[in-house]
Amino acid sequence: MIVLETDRRVAVVGDVVRARASWQHDKAPKEVRVELRWYTEGRGTRNRGVVDRVVHTADAGPIPPVFEAVLTVPREGPVTYDGSMIRIRWEVHATVDVAWARDPDQSVPLVVRPGVAEDG
Secondary structure (H helix, E strand, O other), rough: EEEEEEHHHHHHHHOOOEEEEEEEEOOOEEEEEEEEEEEEEOOOOOEEEEEEEEEEEHOOOOOEEEEEEEEEEEOOOOOOOEEEEEEEEEEEEHHHHHHHHOOOOEEEEEEEOOOOOOOO
């Protein structure tokens, strides 16, 4: 099981989003990934992109049961869009890579708007 929390559900391009993933599993994870990504829904070809990622691997030492990540929304977007033919969605997604087991994962939706980031 994995629990993912973020410090915000709405961000402006250029903002920083802080995420915290915690998990419980019988086995020690090989890797924990927290990603900021967007994807399209609707008619036409589906698209997706990972714009920021924080990875902790067991090669660097034991992975603690709580992992924090700081992710940056790119200034160039794209921004969230909800049209009749196409929609652009954003999410923060965490995955715990466990050897020889199903990898638990969790997503938290994020709305990205145009504007000036709080951090500058």
